[in-house]
Amino acid sequence: MEKKEQKKRSKTEIILITVGVLFIVCMLVLPLISVVTNSLKEGIQFYFQSLASEYVVSALGVTLLATVIVVVVNTFFGIMAAWLLTKFSFRGKHILATLIDIPFSISPVIAGLAFLMTFGRLGWAGKYIEKINEALGTDIKIVFAIPGVILATIFVTFPFVSREIIPVLNAQGKEEEEAATLMGASGFRIFRKITLPHMKWALLYGIILCTARALGEFGAVNALSKTRGETFTLPLEIDALYLSGSADSITAAFAVSSLLVIIAVLVLVLRNFVEYKSKKKGKA
């Protein structure tokens, strides 16, 4: 390695690199290793046993269902919002863009509270849902049920897709779409043939990020989901296992966590792959 270096490293350079690398190792790498060692504390058999428990399997199902719906909804919204904000100029565009970013700066607990205050017992929409249930004999529940979990997760990850594709579309401009329109292409065709190829990597990255956050959302869902084994997601199950306090259940909490860590690492790898791809495209 040393031979490759053309010039000698200065003292400052060595110190700065050491400080930076040490910081990342202590703050980010150690926790990753710690999850793995903690999850395997009781052996590999216990690891798989804790993953196969009834509660964990149910939580996995709820999490996957919620994530699929959330990602579909937010991707649709993200594309629509990005199309609106990058292809047209109109009054109040900046305000709209700021409003879309609101969920970023709000505590997830407040997101949960917001749906509780809307659809809960005291919420104004809760009464209408009760009336609908009475009239139709149905039993629709929003809060403390799966729909609430889904709504809260949508809220928290709302701007993820749009935020990734808007800069790319802004940089691309709108001349190509305008030319295509003047030549008579339909809106959907323009989107498919011109816009989509430009933003495909950014869109993929946005979807990946949205998926990761949806799988791992905790605070917002914690306010809206109270039944273990029915409406609990994986992070809530981890919380329940960890707080029950026995050494076994804490190890089980880390075993479930290791699933989410694997997904997080996959997201990082994909992210770098996507970035590499889009950079290569930019150069070509």
Add this chain to the structure above:
Amino acid sequence: MKGLRRQKQAKTCRVIPGFGLSMGVTVTMLSLLVLIPLASVLIYSMKLSPEEFFQLIGRKEVRSAFSTSIMCSFIAAVVNCVFGVILAWILVRYEFPGKRLLDGLIELPFALPTAVAGITLSKMYADTGFPGKYLAKLGIQVSYTKIGLTIALIFVGIPFVVRAIQPILEKLDPSYEEAGNMLGASKARIFRKIILPELRPALLTGFGLAFARGVGEYGSVIYISGNSARKHTQVVSYVIMQKLNYVDYAAATAIALVMLILSFLILFLVNMVQVHQAKRTA
């Protein structure tokens, strides 16, 4: 003149189809999924009289939670600014083995679920974990104190600062530094006089985002903080959740309202900095 320009703008921009559709979908979904639920919090908190509101906000545990959240997030954001500049600097300016890996790892806190980060950090810094065991021998307790709380907030905030500074550093022309060097300025002086002024807006943005995230953080801090009222390690989000669990909706919404105002203020300031920056570079 102005009218003419607007007319011209309107003409050129509406060539592309789909304005009505995308506007309709965006506004409807935004309203139904984000704005109306948030408005419900506002409406409910408006039902409280001002005396009730201030009585709920002024309670000792609420005030202490706000000061804990704000103070720890502030310290964490400052620490992140220092290490964020160092990390961005070595990632942009230097070549070393494992650089790409380091660059990829920066975003781990975005990808890792907060609850997982929370239990892991709590376990690591407890007096049975590594490095908590050795810190405990030195008489430093990290888990269940404000130090632990701050460490969790540093973990959560680091990518915001690094990713805010990195692009600015990449664009920064090294020739100014070289000129400073030729004229005999010391390294510290070059950093203070040439690099820092260029980085300041981005640094402020990163600081603001990390700080805002820290003030609202829940999952990654509640395990390591221990949530003790006596030791003042309860954060605002935890107090809101506690009130919700006791079905004390009035208190929960009142606290949430103050927090919403706080985060909007931070968001507003960050936007101001960005607008200012855009004007300067234009």
